[in-house]
Amino acid sequence: MTQAPQPFDVIVVGAGIAGVGAAAQLGSRQRVLVLEQESQPGYHTTGRSAAVFAESYGGATVRLLSRASRAFFTQPPAGFAADALLTPRGFLFVARDDQRAELEALASQGDMLGTGIRLSAAQACEHMPLLRRDYVADALLDHGASDIDVHALHQGYAAMLRRNGGRILCDARVTAIERHHGGWRVYSAAGMFEAPLLVNAAGAWADELAALAGVARIGLQPLRRTAALVDVPRHDGMDRWPLTLDIDEDFYFKPDAGRLLISPGDETPSEPCDAVADEMDLAIAVDRIERATTLDIRRMHSRWAGLRSFVADRSPVAGFAPDAPGFFWLAGQGGYGIQTAPALSRYAAAQLLGRGTPQEMADMGLSAAALGVERLSAL
Ligand SMILES: Cc1cc2nc3c(=O)[nH]c(=O)nc-3n(C[C@H](O)[C@H](O)[C@H](O)COP(=O)(O)OP(=O)(O)OC[C@H]3O[C@@H](n4cnc5c(N)ncnc54)[C@H](O)[C@@H]3O)c2cc1C
Structure with missing residues (x-):
């Protein structure tokens, strides 16, 4: 007999810095599940970076997200990391x-x-x-640039997620996704799960994951x-x-x-x-x-x-798919996904919770249009 799908509020695919960061920022009121195909989180791009934080690096949207991330790096929540996340490096x-x-x-x-x-x-x-x-x-x-302790950042988010009651399942490659009662049913190597919200944080595989769900690719x-x-x-x-x-x-x-x-x-x-x-x-x-x-x-x-x-304009993509309600893109971080992770995680979680753009980011000039999927059709 096949087991009944387990219900969640949000399923995140990908346990790199993007997926784990956003999942952690969703708070303790949501039932959050992160599915990772590898046997350890962070095995792909997140574990292979040069670990640099430089607000001067990247295009305008990336620089803005990096600036908006600095406060989290320098003053993370109490107990997030044992040591400083940034070490100055010009x-x-x-x-x-x-x-x-x-x-x-x-x-x-x-x-x-x-x-x-x-x-x-x-x-x-x-x-x-x-x-x-x-x-x-x-x-x-x-x-003003620094080295980032990427491991501590990633582990800090994973611990925050667990404290909030969330789970990361490894060896859980997602193989099929279907629409079910207005939400998403996700088939993985670790079982079948359902949620109204699905976050695509699958890194280099994000377009492949969208195709599994019948969602239009973003040209990653x-x-x-x-x-x-x-x-x-x-x-x-x-x-x-x-x-x-x-x-x-x-x-x-x-x-x-x-x-x-x-x-x-x-x-x-x-x-x-x-x-x-x-x-x-x-x-x-x-x-x-x-x-x-x-x-x-x-x-x-x-x-x-x-x-x-x-993607074509080299800025990250964070926003709901226009063609698929409840399908959220968190992809295309390019060479900046670690240094922008604090701001992007908070931004993504706020969008998923229906809260719009966090005020301090809006005050800095960040608009949903700069990160959303719709901009790509104009390129
Ligand atoms: C050499 C190098 C240097 C870099 N230097 C910097 C730097 O100095 N500063 C900086 O900010 N950024 C840097 N970056 C970029 C940064 O590493 C990335 O932007 C960031 O790690 C992307 O994170 P991610 O979570 O989107 O992707 P990933 O870490 O790749 O995570 C995606 C996850 O999704 C999982 N997945 C995919 N498909 C499925 C599926 N079907 N089912 C389940 N799981 C799935 C994958 O296994 C993977 O673990 C560098 C990158 C490289 C390669």
Whole structure:
């Protein structure tokens, strides 16, 4: 005999930072279930990031969401995390002579004025002593940026969800979704569940999940990004070096526990999958970073890749599907899903609870139109 479906108020698919964050923010009055296909939450993109918070990084909507997230990062709810979620780490944009216009464009953005300082080439080399003096022509330092303790953030949300009475079920791949009595019936490897509200936080798989539910896709494109930890000679003060980013994002590197995290800033289109690092992308990263610095990279300690998923305008999508009542999109966070998670989680939960845009975000200029699905049809 088949078991009766278990009822919930909200089912969230995906236990990355997006799904767990939104689920946690729904509070204790909702019966919330998170379904995750892997045996551990955070296995895909959330566990593979560079862990950076920089309000200067990304497009206008992303920057606004990052600004709106800062307060949660610096003052999370009592008991959320044992240690600070942010550790200061400058974010240094560097430009060669032929890239000056791009740096100028970044520097002229109004919302950079708060934490951005224009640096001469010599000053940039003082902040990042590995840079070649004849490589860098212009630079901008975002001194308000930080490293994020991604694990603590994700675990903090998971604990908050459990305290609220919510559940995360792993090994629970969703295989079919159907409309049922005006809500959603979800078939998964861990059983059958029903809820009036279904949140699609399936990361790179979000379009596939929508297709299972018969909901129109949003044109999500997963792009692979590669990273590695490399061994470098120990330098005095290296723990305080900024993350250094080519203004066209053709490479970046930052200190990470005595090593350097490097990336070629690749964006290779991919199907949703368990992404793996490509040797050619790693070789490109080494080549670009060696040209910009005095480094001679000989040993790679570890390597990985993850999928950053974008829609056409590269802003996240958070809103109800116009063609399917009760189906909520929380996808397309691209390369910013950790640093925007506090604001996006709160925003998503408020929408799901019918409360509109949280006042402080509306005051900052965030509109539902900037995050909703409808905007995509105009692109
Ligand atoms: C190399 C790299 C560097 C990055 N650096 C930064 C950074 O410095 N700062 C920053 O803010 N962001 C960064 N990002 C981006 C950030 O990691 C992502 O935006 C964020 O993790 C996306 O979270 P998510 O929850 O949407 O996706 P995911 O973490 O991928 O979670 C989606 C989950 O859905 C599950 N799922 C999918 N389909 C199903 C199904 N059918 N049934 C059940 N479960 C399903 C998946 O298993 C997965 O666990 C980086 C990403 C990469 C790859």
